[in-house]
Amino acid sequence: MSPIFFILITLLLTSIVWSVIFLMAWYTLGKKLYALFWASAFMCSACQWGTILLQPYFESDVTYWMLAVSFSMASVLLGTWGHCIRTRCPINMNYLLAFAVITFAAVYYFKAVNVHVGLNMSLYIYYDIILLFINAIIILKHKPKSLPAEIGAAVTYTVCGLCLFIAATIALMQGAQVNQAYLDLYILINFITVPTAHVGMAVFIIFIMASDLAQEMQKLAMTDVLTQCVNRRGFYEIGQQKLETQLSCEQHVSLIYWDIDSFKNINDEYGHAGGDEVLIQATKRVRACLNKDDIFARIGGEEFVILIARDSELKAKQFADTLRTTLASKPIEYKQQCIDVTASFGVISIKCATTQIDKAIDLADKALYIAKHEGKNKVAYAVPLN
Ligand SMILES: Nc1nc2c(ncn2[C@@H]2O[C@H](COP(=O)(O)OP(=O)(O)OP(=O)(O)O)[C@@H](O)[C@H]2O)c(=O)[nH]1
Secondary structure (H helix, E strand, O other): OOHHHHHHHHHHHHHHHHHHHHHHHHHHOOOOHHHHHHHHHHHHHHHHHHHHHOHHHOOOHHHHHHHHHHHHHHHHHHHHHHHHHHHOOOOOHHHHHHHHHHHHHHHHHHHHHOOOHHHHHHHHHHHHHHHHHHHHHHHHHOOOOOOHHHHHHHHHHHHHHHHHHHHHHHHHOOOOOOOHHHHHHHHHHHHHHHHHHHHHHHHHHHHHHHHHHHHHHHHHHOEOOOOOOEEHHHHHHHHHHHHHHHHHOOOEEEEEEEEEOOHHHHHHHHHHHHHHHHHHHHHHHHHHHOOOOOEEEEOOOOEEEEEEEEOOHHHHHHHHHHHHHHHHHOOEEEOOEEEOOOEEEEEEEEOOOOOOHHHHHHHHHHHHHHHHHOOOOOEEEOOOEO
């Protein structure tokens, strides 16, 4: 029996296994739609290898070829669709579908109407190659800093695309009729690279899903459930890093420590649920005033810190007063009742990138203590940390 038969059997079985794995990943890892697309992509791949294995049983060579071609194109298209969904890439899938239909029609034309072996063997592979390159770009471009799994997947897609490009070009070089020498070379390159690329792509996609999950978990571990702010642990982890980057970008950095005034009284008057609602609404109001890069953390019951960077020292200093007036501007509604809320603020300017964030928090906390002692609903400034 030809070794190609065994390679095809291996490809068929591994495609089925990958499809089942992606189906299970869809079920267990939060029913992400893109996992379903990848499961279908590998199922189409299995159908493609199955069709090739069953070639001797087809009465019409055109039917056999067009079926194998459609499974190959569907597999790459569904895989790409999955990546587009995961990365929220704005590519209009209708264009890729239309491109697939045109390629399919062209392959049919050169297979059944005006026979040209080189073209009917290579055109659909060129379609697959273009999609593989698109995949690599989508995966790398959607975030400023790609995950190692994404880099690995993009490299695998690119290498696979390049190998297929060589194989397709050799197939095309046959011209209108079969050329045995080119055909043998095509088969050699194809069957050396396809199994490795196949396994490589599947493993990297699984690795991407695991990395996404790890990132989600890490985000959850650093998020306060009630207010959706960063929690104490998260602030210590990202605050220091942020401080260094912002100061190196010549930004003016301030740390604001604030605390809702007489929160115990709010709890006593409106109950714990009322207190929780105040925390939620107050943080929403504050968040609406922040820039995208500011870090907003809840580090205690009704105590928060914000690390901001502004292009002038005055803006960075005055920002706490904007927050104070915003919070006090109107009462918070809770069960048809109005709760007046104010907060006190301690602010410290940080000028040196090596400043330890916990030292800055300590000094801002001392300033907050002064604001409380001066009658609450106030902003107090600590001596800047040089
Ligand atoms: N509703 C609610 N209350 C909380 C939460 N965490 C802490 N608290 C309450 O917040 C209150 C904080 O009270 P204090 O530390 O005395 O502070 P305060 O009443 O705001 O007084 P000042 O800070 O001096 O203005 C306590 O009664 C805590 O039980 C929470 O997640 N939800």
